[in-house]
Amino acid sequence: MSTLPFDPLLAAIFAPLAVALAIACGLPKRFSVKLAYVGFGLPLLLALHVWFYYGTAAQTHGYAFLTSYSTGLDGLGIGLKLGLNGISLPLFVLAGIVGFAAGLYAIQSGAERLKIYLMLLLVMQGGLMGVFASVDIFFFYFFHELALIPTFIMVGIWGGRDRNYAAMKLTIYLTLGAMLSLIGLIALYVKSGAHSFDLIELRRVIAAQPLEVTVQHNIFGLLALGFGILVSLWPLHTWAPLGYGAAPSSAAMLHAGVLKKFGLYGLIQIALPLLPAGLIHWSHPLAWLAVVGNVLVIGFVTIAQRDLKQMVGYSSVMHMGYAFLGIAAGSTLGVGGVVLLMVAHGLSVALMFLLTTSVYHRTHTFALDEMGGLAQKAPVLSALFVAATFAGIGLPGFANFWGELTIFVALWKFSPLITILAVAGVVISAVYGLRAAARVFFGPATPEFAKIAAEHPVSDLRWSERLPALILLAALMFIGFWPKSLSTALDATLTPAPAAQVGAVK
């Protein structure tokens, strides 16, 4: 049983926000950096704490650590209600780990105007912890937006190539997605008759009186479209590679790693249990869109990339296809696989963005054709990069393996044809992943790289870069070797609800 004298979830949300506020109030740079360690570290410690104690914590309505606070809108059924269930726990932990790694990487990055950069990252971190700790779907949305705004600003100010265009495109696409999903959530609020955004209350009301089938179809369609844009469902994905290509590394790590999972999480936590008929109605279009669009089309597009960071961005779009497939499959196994994949992908894509930036600092280019032979000069970097590539492909030993495997198993019952196409995607990701690793690190150095290496002496990863990378890799392998650490809680939460209601799909 947790014995903290305060609410760990609230503290994990507000510690980074408080540090951000302190930095905004004009704290000197030295203290700002020191305090930023606290701001990124505390959520991680608290996340590990709740992970450890989750099994023994008291459960209310299927949630552990449940607390609620009034924000003066109780009359409208809006209140800050925090709690974790088996679906949100893994993502809460993911947010803590990736946030800490991204924070460490940002602190050592020596970016211009580092204080403001750290401040924005801290706001993002606070929002991320809030997204997955909220039981109230209004605050779930609210914290997502809180984390999203700093992304736009960071892309606009610290971004790389085409940052203005990328920031604008990112903002418009993601606002559209967010607005559509907001209307979907309002539709749930009104149509369910619950007049409450509290997920527990919504579940209770809808269990007593399920929504009409057509209403379910419409709301699910709205949510799938809105969340789909946020998760870069093909063909609404074009913001993602562009945005990630331009985003500064820590922002890309947090967004691609954690924030993007908001949409999938929303579908699993909200849409699946509340709108089972909607899922049945939309599962085939969704699955085909995901397998043909995200997995195959984007897979081939990824192979064609000549720019390392764009390639990582596209590969992240591609992997989201598997997640949509798992959701379309709908069974406990499939949805559980999606949650595992979300965690695994979050860790591995964050690691990938981190290493890509570290590569860039040594090669001064993202162009794959101008690299080669980096392994001789930076063996640790190349070892980590190859490990991250293996994780991305989904080799056993890494968390990604369990996610993809369970999704494929669940998918076979849904549609063998789609499964075959989806498995082909693994080959595609092996092709581009291994080819990129080979291009960057092995073989003789290209003339361009030799020239750059002569001008800027190439060193291996510094410890300040290694540490965040190792944290991410360790988490990947820990879950890879011991998936039960997440799946026990996940199973307990998923089994009663979707399996009973979505059983018709099987």
Place this chain on the structure above:
Amino acid sequence: MDISVLQTLASRNLWGAITPEILLGGLALVLLVIELLFPKEHGRIVPVAALVGLVTILGGVLFNAPSAYLNQETFNGLLVHTHGGQVMRVFFLLAAIMVCVIARVSLAKQTLPRVEFYHIVLVVTAAMMLLAQSNHLVLFFVALETVTIGLYILVSYYRTSLTLEAGLKYLVMGALSSSLMLFGIVLLYGVAGNPALPAHTAQSMHYGQLAAFLAANPHNFLASIGIVLVLAGVAFKIGAFPFQIWVPDVYQGAPTPVTAFLAVSSKAVGFTALLALAGTVFASYAWLVAPVLTFFAATTLLFGNFAALTQHNVKRLIGLSGVSHAGFLLLGVAAVSRAPMAVGAIYFYLFAYLLASFAVFGVMAHVAGANDADQELDHYAGLAKDRPFLALVLALGLGSLAGIPPLVGFMGKLFIFIAAFQAGLYGLLAIAVIGVVVSIYYYFGWIKAAFFETWGKSADAPAHPARTPVDFVTGFALSALALAVVVLGFYQGPLGVWLSAR
């Protein structure tokens, strides 16, 4: 008529009920006296006196809330003191305070008499407060004309060619709309006094009597023409399509504090009138009012947002974005008949709009040069570097106007959307979503101009005018606005309870 009738009539004149308005009128006169007594220093004293007076009156109104006259008709039914009226009183007082704060900054860049400006602002504010509590079409029209005539003078206050052009446009369009509305009122008056019709009444300007008459004759042809004309007149005030054509030119030409006054108070006047008329008096004509409002809301949302996309002058931009805000509010008004929470949502939206708009206008007054009409987006280049405080206030204000969480503007939009969904206005909601996404583009463009240096940094980019330093009073007011924009986004607490009370 013997004297006792007059006595009974006079005994219903509860002057205490309009103490704040009387005090405002008195304060306006005091300002004129100050100019006579201190001919040299009145430039400094008058704004301070106006501000102190306004804050005191606001304090008084808040301290005496709820008013002793709540839910009571006074002056023989000319006024009714509802909770909504109290809310709007506070709203107009807050707006007047902010107009005076911005005027201090903006007028300092001109060589013009000061006193008259503050005088007119106070008188107009008093008229707005009366209008928010009017219960009779005569008082409604007289108060509205007081507001409009005061604004005619304020709009052309700077006497430059653009300002005079703006003043003339506002005058012509205002006169047109007033005459439309007057014609509508006369039609309603005439038809409601027709003895051949059921429930005819001699008191047909009184809201309650008129509503009773309309309920008894739900399909009268003349009455429906009157209703449409009155709504058209109100649509001019709020800048709803197709009565928005004056907005960009007048907003650009008018002095910045007057633009703010037009954008916030004058728009809010229109919406209080619309709530009172469309929501209650014309309730039995929903078959007519609902499609008219739906048309207004849909076209206003689309026009405001798409027209604002191409603007480079920030005053025109904020004017057209204000048109789109009128569209969001109209969405709320359209929902009133079927979703009771819409009234509270509209009040909340108005307050959110007030806070954010004045934050933006406050920054605009500092960035503007001597030529007040010439405020381009390019002038904001590098604002974040030179004046981080102003840039932060600007970003919060614009973010809130765009409806980005966690700022208060988002909560306003959320409440309106929930109300609209409850009322089943799905088509309008879809248009509103398009509107929000489009609006992100131009608000973001402005924030980009202030924050991301690369914007507009071509070789021949015009140098921006010198930026006024922020003094204590303005700094305090802007900080308070910025803080309110953030805090009310997180925690609506007392405000939410107060606004949704009946």
